Amino acid sequence: MKSAVIVFPGSNCDRDVADALHAATGKPPVMAWHRDAGIPEVDLIVLPGGFSYGDYLRCGAMAAHSPVMREVSARAKKGVAVLGICNGFQILTEAQLLPEALLPNSNLQFICREVGLKVEAAKGAFTSHYQEGQTIRVPIAHRDGNYFADDATLDALEDSGHVAFRYCDDKGAVTQAANPNGSARNIAGVFNDRGNVLGLMPHPERAFDPATGRTDGRAMFDALIEALN
Amino acid sequence: MKARVHITLKKGVLDPQGKAIAHALASLGFAGVGDVRQGKYIELDVGGADEAKARAEVTAMCEKLLANTVIENYTVDIAK
Numbered sequence: 001m002k003s004a005v006i007v008f009p010g011s012n013c014d015r016d017v018a019d020a021l022h023a024a025t026g027k028p029p030v031m032a033w034h035r036d037a038g039i040p041e042v043d044l045i046v047l048p049g050g051f052s053y054g055d056y057l058r059c060g061a062m063a064a065h066s067p068v069m070r071e072v073s074a075r076a077k078k079g080v081a082v083l084g085i086c087n088g089f090q091i092l093t094e095a096q097l098l099p100e101a102l103l104p105n106s107n108l109q110f111i112c113r114e115v116g117l118k119v120e121a122a123k124g125a126f127t128s129h130y131q132e133g134q135t136i137r138v139p140i141a142h143r144d145g146n147y148f149a150d151d152a153t154l155d156a157l158e159d160s161g162h163v164a165f166r167y168c169d170d171k172g173a174v175t176q177a178a179n180p181n182g183s184a185r186n187i188a189g190v191f192n193d194r195g196n197v198l199g200l201m202p203h204p205e206r207a208f209d210p211a212t213g214r215t216d217g218r219a220m221f222d223a224l225i226e227a228l229n
Numbered sequence: 230m231k232a233r234v235h236i237t238l239k240k241g242v243l244d245p246q247g248k249a250i251a252h253a254l255a256s257l258g259f260a261g262v263g264d265v266r267q268g269k270y271i272e273l274d275v276g277g278a279d280e281a282k283a284r285a286e287v288t289a290m291c292e293k294l295l296a297n298t299v300i301e302n303y304t305v306d307i308a309k
Contacts, residue, residue, distance in 0.1 A: 101300045104246065106243065
């Protein structure tokens with residue numbers, strides 16, 4: 001599996017995800033700068049976490065219009081796998097590659113801690129190595145992760161199986177108390193219609209190496225390798 | 230010409246900052262403040278003398294970048 005990580009000014013998880021990809025695939029990903037108009041042929045494009053363009057205007061708004069995103073958008077429409085983590089998720093919603101929007105956390109605070117996630121959809125290139133309903137623990141680190149959509153859109157997302165992960169408690173119960181940021185229906189990650197684009201606020205690349213704690217994020221990289229090799 | 234753009238959250242979109250402002254006002258003793266909604270104000274210098282053209286251009290800017298129309302409304306005022 002060949003992969004590329006897009007680096008924007010203000011990205012700060014690009015190295016973390018590059019290290020995880022390198023360790024998982026045995027080869028380093030291509031690091032593509034935001035001004036690059038082209039990206040080499042790859043099987044997976046990752047938009048990393050961080051604060052692209054200083055979060056000016058809205059999180060992800062400036063990055064969504066950077067030159068490299070035109071290419072990311074074209075590849076996504078061709079079916080190339082695109083993964084947006086944290087700020088990458090925000091960029092994908094601003095670029096309209098994923099539905100709806102992310103608002104400031106309901107408590108207005110930056111939250112950096114581990115959360116419980118319920119795997120809602122174990123399918124496709126990203127999540128097939130999880131079990132549906134499985135509870136995993138992965139860190140979050142964001143101020144604007146409050147997923148917003150109106151009720152009709154949320155119903156449609158649920159009915160079509162486009163919700164990938166929800167925040168849950170230790171027992172796997174999806175409760176208000178387990179919702180760190182106010183996200184609608186505890187949604188932590190969503191797929192696009194075709195299933196080749198996934199955005200999520202939690203950081204699977206920070207739950208990869210036993211040296212930094214849990215390894216619950218590793219199954220996502222293993223699933224990608226199996227699907228895209 | 231100057232274009233003045235007001236960007237506000239759509240009805241039904243949570244506004245935690247507005248809520249925090251309402252609480253702060255109440256704790257300062259300002260009674261009777263109901264819902265508070267906050268937003269953004271952007272001022273742009275735009276060239277040309279054609280008001281309709283400027284309005285169309287700034288509206289396009291709002292649609293493309295300045296506002297996220299999934300969650301925000303915007304208004305454009307053009308002042309000579």
